[in-house]
Amino acid sequence: MALNALDWLACSSFIFVLGVIGHHLRQQNRTHSLPPGPPQKPLIGNYLDVPKAEPWKTFSQWGKLYGDLVYVEVLGNKLLILNDMESMRELLEKRSQKYSDRPSFVMAKYMGIENNLSFAPYGPDWRRGRKLVHGNVNQEAVQKYHSLQENVAARFLRDLVEYPSEVMKHLHMATAQIIASITYGFSIDTPSNAYFDEFAETERIVLKSVVPGAYLVDMIPLLWYLPSWVPFNSIQRTAERGRQRVSDIVHHPMEQVEQDMKQGASSASFVSDHLRESGSDKVIRQQLPWVAWSIYEAGNDTTSGTMLVFMHAMACFPEVQTRMREEIHRVVGTDRLPSFDDRGRLPYINAAIKEVYRWKPNTPFGAPRKLQDADVYRGYHIPKGTTVMPNIWLLSRDQDSGIDPEAFSPERFLDTHVKKTAIDPYSYAFGFGRRMCPGRFLADNSVFMLVTSIVATMRISKPKDSHGMEKPFDPPYIPEGLASFPYPFEVDIEPVSDKAVAVVKGRATSID
Ligand code: HEM
Numbered sequence: 225m226a227l228n229a230l231d232w233l234a235c236s237s238f239i240f241v242l243g244v245i246g247h248h249l250r251q252q253n254r255t256h257s258l259p260p261g262p263p264q265k266p267l268i269g270n271y272l273d274v275p276k277a278e279p280w281k282t283f284s285q286w287g288k289l290y291g292d293l294v295y296v297e298v299l300g301n302k303l304l305i306l307n308d309m310e311s312m313r314e315l316l317e318k319r320s321q322k323y324s325d326r327p328s329f330v331m332a333k334y335m336g337i338e339n340n341l342s343f344a345p346y347g348p349d350w351r352r353g354r355k356l357v358h359g360n361v362n363q364e365a366v367q368k369y370h371s372l373q374e375n376v377a378a379r380f381l382r383d384l385v386e387y388p389s390e391v392m393k394h395l396h397m398a399t400a401q402i403i404a405s406i407t408y409g410f411s412i413d414t415p416s417n418a419y420f421d422e423f424a425e426t427e428r429i430v431l432k433s434v435v436p437g438a439y440l441v442d443m444i445p446l447l448w449y450l451p452s453w454v455p456f457n458s459i460q461r462t463a464e465r466g467r468q469r470v471s472d473i474v475h476h477p478m479e480q481v482e483q484d485m486k487q488g489a490s491s492a493s494f495v496s497d498h499l500r501e502s503g504s505d506k507v508i509r510q511q512l513p514w515v516a517w518s519i520y521e522a523g524n525d526t527t528s529g530t531m532l533v534f535m536h537a538m539a540c541f542p543e544v545q546t547r548m549r550e551e552i553h554r555v556v557g558t559d560r561l562p563s564f565d566d567r568g569r570l571p572y573i574n575a576a577i578k579e580v581y582r583w584k585p586n587t588p589f590g591a592p593r594k595l596q597d598a599d600v601y602r603g604y605h606i607p608k609g610t611t612v613m614p615n616i617w618l619l620s621r622d623q624d625s626g627i628d629p630e631a632f633s634p635e636r637f638l639d640t641h642v643k644k645t646a647i648d649p650y651s652y653a654f655g656f657g658r659r660m661c662p663g664r665f666l667a668d669n670s671v672f673m674l675v676t677s678i679v680a681t682m683r684i685s686k687p688k689d690s691h692g693m694e695k696p697f698d699p700p701y702i703p704e705g706l707a708s709f710p711y712p713f714e715v716d717i718e719p720v721s722d723k724a725v726a727v728v729k730g731r732a733t734s735i736d
Contacts, residue, residue: 256605269297277703280617316656341518382732392712409493529709575634581649588617
């Protein structure tokens with residue numbers, strides 16, 4: 225059918241209007257351009273610009289070149305780096321409705337790791353799990369773990385007195401005992417719980433699977449569909465092995481608790497309490513093993529890693545260690561070990577704990593988020609699906625106090641010593657908004673108790689050779705992935721006095 229003149233007119237007007245709308249939309253997009261960032265190469269984007277080791281340092285240099293918001297693309301994956309506190313607060317807290325999802329990874333998903341609260345998509349399962357955890361580790365609830373934490377610290381000191389060269393093992397065991405006891409009710413008397421090694425092994429799989437680029441299939445998801453007979457293709461086999469391991473570590477400790485409960489031998493714990501309360505609630509029962517594992521998984525290495533940073537700092541900054549010890553001995557005395565009741569009277573210790581979180585932050589670029597809907601911020605367009613990373617490491621390098629950020633100096637947090645105190649690490653070390661670490665009060669209490677107990681009774685120093693000469697000392701840190709803390713390292717430990725040894729032994733015997 226031929227068009228008449230009127231139809232032509234209507235048609236061309238319609239096309240003109242579409243054209244105007246299209247132009248307008250393009251204009252809008254142009255006014256909301258992407259945030260600045262290093263120039264991208266075709267196809268691979270900034271793949272070669274993002275180093276695997278300590279990327280947070282490169283992100284910080286980009287901050288100087290491009291500003292507080294830096295946008296990069298890696299093989300089609302969009303990344304936004306936040307380099308200032310204001311943008312972290314605005315996006316991750318005020319706009320948390322959009323910024324509380326986590327990036328998804330092919331391998332992690334297949335292995336079941338996305339059932340873990342820390343890596344779960346933002347949605348009803350995550351919300352339900354988070355509520356369960358919150359009930360057990362909120363600021364008030366954690367007080368019920370004080371005596372457990374004090375007992376573990378006393379046993380830890382006794383182990384140090386008896387086998388000082390095994391300090392790293394004792395430290396890992398102490399943090400594992402706290403979290404395993406709270407989560408599953410496993411007794412702290414168990415010298416080496418059968419599950420601890422399995423937990424540690426699975427943790428390596430987990431941490432690898434949530435790092436962008438660790439598995440090629442996460443960058444090129446189509447690889448998943450390669451048949452398993454294709455030479456060198458081990459994707460499905462690796463995924464299956466990981467899935468089995470994760471499933472074992474999630475379900476075996478649960479089965480143990482259920483068995484103990486049947487025999488009337490289980491202690492109160494997160495798992496046993498919820499098993500009793502949930503009755504026949506199928507949804508909770510199904511989710512409980514995963515939430516329990518989330519607590520152990522998120523709470524163990526972070527706490528022991530923080531303690532390793534503390535040991536590193538103490539060996540390098542003996543004068544700070546001495547000032548800490550002087551305060552404890554002045555306030556607590558030398559006849560007993562410190563307790564939680566002392567905390568409010570130990571300002572220098574509290575500043576030193578802040579300094580541990582700041583000096584070498586555990587999660588230098590936080591735990592990444594995924595933007596659920598496109599957003600506009602500071603005039604920039606942020607596309608849907610962008611992975612957003614708060615550069616916590618850069619915040620920790622602030623120069624506000626005038627004290628060198630590389631020095632371990634609790635003074636930077638004391639207004640009696642500096643005109644302007646440094647940014648408070650509690651405002652960034654445990655994350656932001658709805659996904660902020662729910663275990664922060666528990667973690668901070670464990671760190672306080674272990675730190676004060678060690679400093680009160682033990683002297684930590686750089687390792688020495690058989691002639692009493694200091695050995696070279698520069699513990700390497702995990703350079704890539706989400707978490708950064710030292711690998712186990714050698715350090716010298718000796719009791720500060722015979723009296724300290726007697727106090728430690730007396731206190732540990734009272735628990736036996
Ligand atoms: C010093 C020790 C710890 C540090 C530095 C730490 C730090 C963090 C950080 C940075 C996050 C990510 C928050 C975000 O996305 O903004 C996080 C999440 C989490 N933490 Fe901790 N944490 C520690 C100890 C613990 C402990 C003891 C528990 C045990 C309850 C725990 C449980 C969790 C859980 C379950 C999440 C995931 C939260 C979610 O995605 O909704 N953490 N932690």
